[in-house]
Amino acid sequence: MLDGKITNSMNLPFDFTCGYVGYLGYELKAETLGTGFHSAHKRRKRKSPLVADAYWYFARQCVAIDHQSNEAYVMSLNRPITRSNDKILEWLKQFGCVLDVVENVVSKDRLVTPLKPHYDKKTYESRVSDCQSSLRAGDSYELCFTTAFDGTIASSLESNNRLFRLYTRLRERNAAPYGCYMEIQSLARKGEFYAILSSSPEQFLKVDAEGRMQTKPIKGTCRRGHDADEDERLKRFLEADPKNRAENLMIVDLARNDLSRVCEPGTVHCPKLMRVESYQTVHQLVSTVSGQVLDRTTSGSYLKAAFPPGSMTGAPKVRSCELLERLEEIDRGVYGGCLGFISVHDACDLSVVIRTSLLSLSIFRIRTL
Numbered sequence: 001m002l003d004g005k006i007t008n009s010m011n012l013p014f015d016f017t018c019g020y021v022g023y024l025g026y027e028l029k030a031e032t033l034g035t036g037f038h039s040a041h042k043r044r045k046r047k048s049p050l051v052a053d054a055y056w057y058f059a060r061q062c063v064a065i066d067h068q069s070n071e072a073y074v075m076s077l078n079r080p081i082t083r084s085n086d087k088i089l090e091w092l093k094q095f096g097c098v099l100d101v102v103e104n105v106v107s108k109d110r111l112v113t114p115l116k117p118h119y120d121k122k123t124y125e126s127r128v129s130d131c132q133s134s135l136r137a138g139d140s141y142e143l144c145f146t147t148a149f150d151g152t153i154a155s156s157l158e159s160n161n162r163l164f165r166l167y168t169r170l171r172e173r174n175a176a177p178y179g180c181y182m183e184i185q186s187l188a189r190k191g192e193f194y195a196i197l198s199s200s201p202e203q204f205l206k207v208d209a210e211g212r213m214q215t216k217p218i219k220g221t222c223r224r225g226h227d228a229d230e231d232e233r234l235k236r237f238l239e240a241d242p243k244n245r246a247e248n249l250m251i252v253d254l255a256r257n258d259l260s261r262v263c264e265p266g267t268v269h270c271p272k273l274m275r276v277e278s279y280q281t282v283h284q285l286v287s288t289v290s291g292q293v294l295d296r297t298t299s300g301s302y303l304k305a306a307f308p309p310g311s312m313t314g315a316p317k318v319r320s321c322e323l324l325e326r327l328e329e330i331d332r333g334v335y336g337g338c339l340g341f342i343s344v345h346d347a348c349d350l351s352v353v354i355r356t357s358l359l360s361l362s363i364f365r366i367r368t369l
Helices: 026-032 036-047 081-104 121-136 162-173 228-240 242-260 299-306 317-327
Strands: 019-024 054-059 061-066 071-076 147-151 178-185 193-200 203-207 212-216 218-223 269-278 282-292 338-343 348-352 356-359 364-368
Touching: 019 178, 026 299, 121 317, 162 178, 162 193, 162 356, 178 338, 193 338, 193 348, 203 299, 203 338, 212 242, 218 228, 218 242, 228 242, 228 269, 228 282, 242 269, 242 282, 242 299
Parallel strands: none
Antiparallel strands: 019 054, 019 338, 061 071, 147 364, 178 193, 193 356, 203 212, 203 348, 212 282, 218 282, 269 282, 338 348, 356 364
């Protein structure tokens, strides 16, 4: 496409036609689940989140690159692109240079120091025991308790590309459908930025230009096999395992309830239930819940109905979040929220922020279930 023809057309093979790109952090549940979470969130603020609870950038012009067809699409809300084809071709060539850098900035050196867990072993086991007690008492059917690990970036790396090098390492070793590198401003220090490095396989919410809504919760994970026979055995185990199936079914029910708030009655259904999807390092048990959005429903309504992702809370959602609020000592921040785009015509495609790290030039933080 860098040497190809430019056309001015809206017949795009995707739904992003400029608009907002960014994330909603998990703590925005205070805005979607009710006022009961506001006071708790305010108390925990002194634990100093590294970045804002939400960050959205309005992209008036952008380039989308289809790596399979080797085509690039230039989009702009400012003026017809046919008036400045030479400038656009030059812009695309610059992006081509950037992509060459992305492909080549891969290091074999150790980039991060050993990680330190937020909880010691005794405290962590105590928190897990508290979760189990809540389940036995019937306060929740499923709780997604998380913890954090902190480390530092190797000082030997050049400051201008060390975060990017970490992302290329992540992308090389664990390619995922919702891989993302995003730079955002720090709350603590003016002029300092953090980078989100995500390798998420999970779709939180997708709404296309025709109002078709879809979510694909993941519950159930196992490693890939060392050979084809072991790989197939592990897939069959995951698909049949009662524990994983029970977790998945609970979140499917929760997702059906969330989507029914903003979809036409009778349209919410589950076209794919507990299908195994295979990725570079793991097999996942994935379900699909779909529906047709009500007329005149906006992206804000979609998010209010479904956020935070049920696969990151447990079920029932509100009560599970209340229990987790007491057990988790630090804000999740970006982790457990959603990340992606909301187009100018209200189409969206957002991932669940899992398998994601938050970094500055000196700090490395990762959360995990």
